[in-house]
Amino acid sequence: MDSPSPLERVLDAETKAAENPQDHRDELRLWLRLLTCTTLIEGEIRRRLRERFDVTLPRFDLMAQLDKAPDGLTLSALSKRMMVSNGNVTGLVERLVETGHVARRTSATDRRAQLISLTELGRAEFRTMAAAHEEWVAEMFAGLGRPPREDLMRLLGRTKSSVRAAITADI
Amino acid sequence: MDSPSPLERVLDAETKAAENPQDHRDELRLWLRLLTCTTLIEGEIRRRLRERFDVTLPRFDLMAQLDKAPDGLTLSALSKRMMVSNGNVTGLVERLVETGHVARRTSATDRRAQLISLTELGRAEFRTMAAAHEEWVAEMFAGLGRPPREDLMRLLGRTKSSVRAAITADI
DNA sequence: AGGAGATGTTTTAAGCTTAAAGTAATCCGG
DNA sequence: CCGGATTACTTTAAGCTTAAAACATCTCCT
Structure with a gap:
């Protein structure tokens, strides 16, 4: 387990109370x-x-x-x-x-x-x-500009990989 | 219709041939x-x-x-x-x-x-x-770090708005 | 050649899903 | 208070979906 980075601490503080590791x-x-x-x-x-x-x-x-x-x-x-x-x-x-x-x-x-x-x-x-x-x-998708669409495309690509890894891991 | 920005021209050139407006x-x-x-x-x-x-x-x-x-x-x-x-x-x-x-x-x-x-x-x-x-x-989602997850969350929020706008527009 | 295992397809039973039509109760303007 | 519009729910018919079992054919090893 990684301990939270300073940035993560800040984000935690901003979003809500201290986060327990299971959440x-x-x-x-x-x-x-x-x-x-x-x-x-x-x-x-x-x-x-x-x-x-x-x-x-x-x-x-x-x-x-x-x-x-x-x-x-x-x-x-x-x-x-x-x-x-x-x-x-x-x-x-x-x-x-x-x-x-x-x-x-x-x-x-x-x-x-x-x-x-x-x-x-x-x-x-x-x-x-x-x-x-x-x-x-x-x-x-027109409400999204081209650059955000490209960001989304990239992030969904990473998501797909992450999901596939999780699915095949437990077979 | 906006004409493509300089950045868009570069991206077009990088990805594929000139794009027609209907594509x-x-x-x-x-x-x-x-x-x-x-x-x-x-x-x-x-x-x-x-x-x-x-x-x-x-x-x-x-x-x-x-x-x-x-x-x-x-x-x-x-x-x-x-x-x-x-x-x-x-x-x-x-x-x-x-x-x-x-x-x-x-x-x-x-x-x-x-x-x-x-x-x-x-x-x-x-x-x-x-x-x-x-x-x-x-x-x-574990294969994605926390910051990308937050980016994705934000982009999906914008996507949701864009889709809702398109759906309710033609009622 | 013979047979075991793999692959391609279909069938079955159960459940999910929707649109459209039908029933019942409520709301509200006159 | 009464009748039309609305709202809540159910029913129906059709289609989608799956897992599991059954069947057909093929592949490959010996």
Whole structure:
């Protein structure tokens, strides 16, 4: 355990009474604020996708992955990139096949695997939605100037590393 | 529209080719990184709550709100604070009543409303879980020093304002 | 070749989530 | 005090999500 630096003592004194070593309220507040930001943005994107394009966010996300992979992706690859379970992707693909946005073909080299790719319809619709989506996101971050956005980007990069380290540490 | 400052020109030149005014890839990347951080943390918390306490995150969240409100909360108040729909809360409360973690009583002043509060069991279990939860969160942010955490906190505060402004602007 | 283990996918059961519509009680202006 | 608007809550239908178990195919070792 490090003892607090002089700067930390000052900050402590400024913010509140002496801090005991077990207290992690600041980290908790940070997490709650992070969650609030994400929930707000995600909720608004969901709402607009639904309202203007009658599509759900998970379907949009799946199409986004396929748009970046012109040769198609297997269900496993999709599941890994989307950070969701395999069974989840099975259902999403099923519904997107029904609506004609994606197509499945069995892999030539592995009869277990299926390659999923966007249909022409799927690609065209996705491109339209993606353009609007990009505008929406930019609009929501517009209140932040460019330099703060870059600071935030950097700090979130460090956060991601920190979290991954904590997650993989206890496996 | 502002024309780019000298510093912005330098940054543009450093990062990639000349930027056209419609391009919002940076904001998109920022949003995706924010989402990744939240997804990672939230997924791990979900997993641990399930594994160690056999509880879901929504139930934990609901109990957290009740723990902060000793006199109980109506379903509407819960729904507002948790930022989820009314119907959602109806179901969560129903299941938590079944397991004996919360209790409902009709408001003395408004026969439509019900006040939900933690039972003794619910409060005891919540306190145990909350302590572990706080540790987990601290652990995941531990790779970040205190000053970067404070920077992040501040930037997320500005982000929240920016997003709220964008969301309420088009209502 | 044969079989163990790995990998790709689907199914199942349970729970979460929402929007929209429906029911019940309250509030408030006339 | 009465009727319309609002507020509190529930129900419904649809979709998302997961963990776990089941199934299919492949890989690789001997």
